[in-house]
Each structure stands twice: as structure tokens, then as C-alpha cells.
Amino acid sequence: MAGRYLLDLPELALEHAQAAGRRGGRIAAVREATGIAAYEAGDYALALKELRTFRRMTGADVHLPLMVDCERALGRLDKAVELATSEAVDSLEPAEKVELAIVLAGMRRDQGDAQGVVDALTIPQLDKNRGFPYSPRLFRAYAEALRGVGRDREGLTWDRQAVVAEAALGTGQFAEPEIIDFDDEEETEQVPANGVALADAEEPVAEPIAEPVAEATGVQAAGDATGADDGDRPDDESEDVLDEGADEEPEDTEDQEGREEDLDPDDDFEGGSEADLDPDDDAELVDLDGEAASDGEDGGPRHG
Numbered sequence: 001m002a003g004r005y006l007l008d009l010p011e012l013a014l015e016h017a018q019a020a021g022r023r024g025g026r027i028a029a030v031r032e033a034t035g036i037a038a039y040e041a042g043d044y045a046l047a048l049k050e051l052r053t054f055r056r057m058t059g060a061d062v063h064l065p066l067m068v069d070c071e072r073a074l075g076r077l078d079k080a081v082e083l084a085t086s087e088a089v090d091s092l093e094p095a096e097k098v099e100l101a102i103v104l105a106g107m108r109r110d111q112g113d114a115q116g117v118v119d120a121l122t123i124p125q126l127d128k129n130r131g132f133p134y135s136p137r138l139f140r141a142y143a144e145a146l147r148g149v150g151r152d153r154e155g156l157t158w159d160r161q162a163v164v165a166e167a168a169l170g171t172g173q174f175a176e177p178e179i180i181d182f183d184d185e186e187e188t189e190q191v192p193a194n195g196v197a198l199a200d201a202e203e204p205v206a207e208p209i210a211e212p213v214a215e216a217t218g219v220q221a222a223g224d225a226t227g228a229d230d231g232d233r234p235d236d237e238s239e240d241v242l243d244e245g246a247d248e249e250p251e252d253t254e255d256q257e258g259r260e261e262d263l264d265p266d267d268d269f270e271g272g273s274e275a276d277l278d279p280d281d282d283a284e285l286v287d288l289d290g291e292a293a294s295d296g297e298d299g300g301p302r303h304g
Contacts, residue, residue, distance in 0.1 A: 010040035028057040035063065044070040061088040065099035072107050080107060098125050098134040102141050109148075117145040128158070130195035131165040136172055139165060161198065168196045 014037040017030070024030045035050030048070040051063045064083065071080035084104055092100065101123050108116035121142045125134065143158035166172035169191065 010037060010042075013037040014041045014043070028054055031057065032063070036066070039066050039070065044073040048074070061091055062093075062096060064088055064092060065096060065103050068100060069103045069106075072103065072110070077107060077111075094125050094132065095134045097123065098138050101125075102138070105141060105145060114145075114148040117148055118142075121145050127195075128161050128200075129198055131168045131191075131198045132195045133169065133171065133191060135165040135169075135195075135198075136162040164198050168198055 014034070017034040017037040020030050021034050031050050032054045035047050035054055038044075038047035038050060048067060051067050051070070054063065055061065055067075068080045068084045071077075071083060080103075084100060089097070089100065101121055105117045105120040108114075108120050121138070125132070126138060126142060127135075128139070139158045139162035143155040143162070146152070146155035146158065163173075167174045170176065
């Protein structure tokens with residue numbers, strides 16, 4: 001439960017970790033979880049105490065960067081520097097060394113030493129040609145440090161390189177949506193031990209959301225480059241056909257408006273005029289009946 005709430009509700013995660021500590025205080029994993037939860041919740045004194053206990057129980061220095069940051073947060077800079085320069089640093093993994101360098105850079109920034117921030121982040125893991133899970137975070141921290149000493153152009157290059165690293169690693173804004181697979185076999189893509197090759201980011205890197213827009217712009221630009229007129233395109237031809245059909249409708253409308261006074265719908269078939277307002281034409285019906293009667297007397301067909 002502590003791990004579930006660690007990022008969103010660190011205080012609640014700390015409560016769960018402390019509850020576990022009251023039942024299993026001699027378990028190293030419990031002390032580790034309590035220390036990390038306390039660090040995320042901002043209780044640096046408790047975090048330092050629990051992480052020291054975890055270190056004594058296991059002999060692992062994996063949380064050394066957090067311990068240095070706790071010393072810094074408590075205002076004990078001398079203790080922080082002493083811990084950060086101890087022999088235990090040599091046993092850290094590359095990712096842990098990166099975190100420690102970022103902590104040291106923060107200490108130098110607090111002291112107002114802008115160049116010291118750059119020096120603290122100039123470590124072997126700062127390789128713009130290889131990408132590791134820690135590379136985007138390190139590249140952005142180094143870019144911010146360069147801007148602090150007035151090297152804005154170089155800082156922009158490292159910011160772009162961070163985007164290149166995320167694209168190569170499939171992390172950050174390039175991460176795929178998380179899909180929960182209930183299969184027993186768990187397949188995860190591992191980054192090679194030597195990292196992934198990164199391209200040079202001297203040119204601006206296109207954001208993934210802008211790619212469809214760029215492609216659409218490329219199609220438009222290609223059409224303009226050929227010198228084709230708007231009327232030569234298939235889409236424009238269909239618009240012309242629609243325009244022709246639209247032009248015919250106003251003509252019928254004008255004819256109807258010109259005959260607004262014609263109230264007899266039968267005039268078109270009977271030859272009536274605008275003044276003929278009788279829809280039944282009684283006189284014509286009488287004449288038609290008379291003709292029909294005379295036809296019957298002449299031996300025409302009769303019914304009934």
C-alpha cells in the first residue's frame with residue numbers, strides 16, 4: 001500500500017509504512033519503504049534515520065543520494081559533502097551516481113556557485129551519444145546549469161538531446177500507454193547495457209504530436225512546388241461540380257418568385273392565365289362532360 005500511494009499521496013504512504021514498521025521493524029524492506037515514504041513526504045529527519053538503519057542492516061549504499069539530500073535539506077552541508085565524497089560512492093551504480101551528481105549540483109546552486117553546478121554535473125555518464133534511462137533527467141539538469149552561466153545556446157542543444165534520448169528510449173512524452181497484461185509471462189523491454197545510440201540534436205527535434213501536421217504541410221508544399229493551379233486538383237474539380245449544381249437552383253427560384261401571383265396550380269396544364277384564380281375550372285369541366293356524353297351516344301364504350 002505504501003508503494004501504491006507513494007507518488008500521489010506520500011503522507012498516506014508514510015502512514016502505511018509506519019504501520020508496517022510497528023509489526024515488522026526488523027525487516028529491511030520495511031525500513032527502506034518507511035525511509036523513502038518519509039523522504040517523499042518531506043520528513044527528512046525520519047527519512048535519514050530509516051535509510052541509515054536500512055544501510056546498516058543490508059550494507060547497501062543504494063540510497064546514498066537520498067541520504068545526502070536529507071543532510072542538505074536539514075542544513076548540514078558539511079555532513080552532506082562528507083557523505084557525497086566518501087568511498088561508498090565508488091560502489092554506486094551509474095544511475096545512482098547521476099542522482100548523486102544532481103543532488104550535489106543542487107547544493108552548489110544553493111550556495112550561489114553557478115560554475116560549481118556545471119562542474120558537479122560534468123560526469124562520465126554525461127554522454128550525448130548514448131542514451132540510458134537516466135539520460136533525459138541528466139541532460140535537462142545540465143542544460144539548466146549551462147543557462148546559469150550564460151551558455152544558453154549550448155543549453156538549448158542539451159534540452160533537444162533530452163528529447164532525442166526520450167524518443168530513443170520510448171520514455172517521457174514518447175512512452176506508450178500502460179497496458180495491464182494478466183498473462184503469467186511478463187515481457188519487458190530492457191535497455192542494453194551500453195545504452196542506445198543517439199542522433200546529434202543540432203537541428204530542432206520535431207515533437208510527436210506535430211508529425212501529422214508536418215506531413216500535411218509537406219503535401220501542401222509539394223502541390224505548390226509543382227506549379228499546379230487550384231482548378232487542376234481532383235478536389236477542386238469536385239467543388240466545381242458542386243458549384244455548377246448550386247448555380248442552377250437560383251434560376252428556379254427566380255422563376256418561382258416571378259410567378260408569386262399565380263395561385264392556380266392547374267394553369268400550367270390547362271393553359272390558364274395569371275388572372276384565372278379558379279382551381280376547378282367549372283366551365284371547362286362542363287364542356288368535357290358534354291363531350292363525354294356525346295361520345296357515348298355515338299357508340300363509344302360504356303361502363304355499367
